Amino acid sequence: MTANAMTTNNRDRAILPGATLGVLGSGQLGRMFATAAARLGYRVHVFSPDSQSPTGQVAPQETVADYGDSDAIAKFAKAVDVVTFEFENVPALATEVASRYTPVRPSGQVLFTTQDRLREKRFLQSIGIPCTPFASVTTAEELQAAVPQIGAPAVLKTAAWGYDGKGQAKFNSPEEAAGAWKQLDEQPAVCEGWVDYQCELSVLVARSTTGEIAIYGPIANHHENHILDVSIFPAPELDPVAAEAGEIGRTIVESLEVVGIVCVEFFLTTEGRLLVNEIAPRPHNSGHLTIDACATSQFEQQVRAICGLPLGSTEPFSPSAMVNLLGEVWQSGEPDWQAAMSDPSVRLHLYGKAEARLGRKMGHLTVLAESGVEAARLARSARESLVSKAESGKWKAD
Ligand code: AMP
Numbered sequence: 001m002t003a004n005a006m007t008t009n010n011r012d013r014a015i016l017p018g019a020t021l022g023v024l025g026s027g028q029l030g031r032m033f034a035t036a037a038a039r040l041g042y043r044v045h046v047f048s049p050d051s052q053s054p055t056g057q058v059a060p061q062e063t064v065a066d067y068g069d070s071d072a073i074a075k076f077a078k079a080v081d082v083v084t085f086e087f088e089n090v091p092a093l094a095t096e097v098a099s100r101y102t103p104v105r106p107s108g109q110v111l112f113t114t115q116d117r118l119r120e121k122r123f124l125q126s127i128g129i130p131c132t133p134f135a136s137v138t139t140a141e142e143l144q145a146a147v148p149q150i151g152a153p154a155v156l157k158t159a160a161w162g163y164d165g166k167g168q169a170k171f172n173s174p175e176e177a178a179g180a181w182k183q184l185d186e187q188p189a190v191c192e193g194w195v196d197y198q199c200e201l202s203v204l205v206a207r208s209t210t211g212e213i214a215i216y217g218p219i220a221n222h223h224e225n226h227i228l229d230v231s232i233f234p235a236p237e238l239d240p241v242a243a244e245a246g247e248i249g250r251t252i253v254e255s256l257e258v259v260g261i262v263c264v265e266f267f268l269t270t271e272g273r274l275l276v277n278e279i280a281p282r283p284h285n286s287g288h289l290t291i292d293a294c295a296t297s298q299f300e301q302q303v304r305a306i307c308g309l310p311l312g313s314t315e316p317f318s319p320s321a322m323v324n325l326l327g328e329v330w331q332s333g334e335p336d337w338q339a340a341m342s343d344p345s346v347r348l349h350l351y352g353k354a355e356a357r358l359g360r361k362m363g364h365l366t367v368l369a370e371s372g373v374e375a376a377r378l379a380r381s382a383r384e385s386l387v388s389k390a391e392s393g394k395w396k397a398d
Contacts, residue, residue, distance in 0.1 A: 015082055017040055017041030021043070022084070023085060024094065025046075025047075028055075028363075030044075030048075030054065031352065033084075033086055033283065033302055035299070036300040040303055043060055044059040045060075045061035046059040055086070068093065070097045074097055077101035082105055082306050082307065083102055084302065084306050092111065095111055106256070106259055106260040110256050111281060114280065119159075121134050127252070129248055130276065132195055133192070135190070136188075137189045150193045153171065154177075155170045156181055157189055167187075169183040195275060197268055197275075198268050198269070198272075202217060203216065203219070203248075203263075204284060205252070206301040206302065207259060207261075207305060208305040208309070208310075210308060216233070216287060219232065227361075231286045233321075238268070241272070248264060248274065249262070258281060259306060263287065289322040296313055296314060319369060319370065321376035321379045323380055325365065326361060330362070336386055336387075365382050
């Protein structure tokens with residue numbers, strides 16, 4: 001498609017099976033997106049700086065180039081019918097260049113807002129969504145002012161590039177605040193009050209080109225060392241806040257005019273209040289169980305939303321749970337796949353990553369069962385069986 005051919009009309013037209021979907025980023029989210037897109041008859045063209053990537057292994061077309069290479073981005077955008085992403089830290093220039101030639105969904109503006117924790121929290125505040133108490137920290141003076149305002153314990157999080165607890169330093173008393181900021185190399189940060197929560201949860205909200213909305217969740221999430229460990233859906237204990245969480249998600253995607261899918265992560269405080277922790281404008285680890293447990297997975301929903309197709313049902317067929325498989329599972333050798341899969345209810349998903357490193361997401365297991373609690377028990381047990389029977393082998397270090 002040429003730039004001249006990109007009239008408003010054909011930007012609004014549905015993108016039908018047979019078309020080529022461009023994805024920026026090449027991790028496991030892109031891999032599962034490409035698999036869902038292929039099932040619907042689309043082709044996927046992936047763009048990222050990495051070769052042999054989880055997405056590149058399954059996408060029929062691949063461009064390996066830097067996100068800052070505007071010529072490569074332009075060539076890629078001209079070769080696809082729409083661009084989406086699975087990785088939100090794409091430079092604004094890349095989405096700006098791509099949008100000259102083809103629709104970018106969600107838009108660069110959505111990326112811009114959610115790439116930076118401070119911008120994201122200010123946006124949430126501006127639309128009246130409750131989030132964790134926060135203050136901006138870019139100088140020693142701002143840190144000094146933030147500490148009495150936020151109190152302790154609190155956590156400093158780098159404004160940009162944070163995920164899975166990376167770029168975070170907790171402090172328990174005001175005296176420790178300066179040391180915590182030093183740990184982050186005094187980068188621009190958000191100082192956030194430490195939340196005394198009863199649980200963490202997420203909703204996934206898809207919004208299509210027509211404004212149609214579909215909501216999954218809430219999904220109950222358990223983290224270990226700041227990394228998602230187990231997700232359960234549905235989680236009946238979240239029923240009292242389900243409608244409110246869904247409405248918050250809807251308000252966010254409508255205010256941002258998202259076309260695509262967004263994950264909103266929350267804390268449910270011990271007093272029963274919902275506070276938004278963060279938002280991600282793409283499918284999310286906590287939604288992986290939708291592949292096996294729902295009529296429409298979060299990845300298929302992303303395809304439908306960006307292509308302007310009607311959205312699919314988000315209803316689960318059955319309660320389910322997902323456990324992550326981090327690099328630790330490989331620590332004593334090749335995991336015992338047969339042991340885990342001897343329970344026929346266990347579904348294995350591996351991301352095609354060659355190197356198992358500590359904390360690296362290598363795959364996940366999903367189990368469908370009578371209840372979410374039972375599914376989580378079976379999924380955890382299957383994960384344990386991967387390790388306990390593993391032959392001893394050499395741990396691959398970084
Ligand atoms: P994040 O990268 O902000 O999603 O943080 C990762 C995890 O760290 C969260 O899912 C929580 O388990 C924990 N965490 C982050 N911020 C806070 C906070 N303000 N209070 C309590 N726990 C937090």
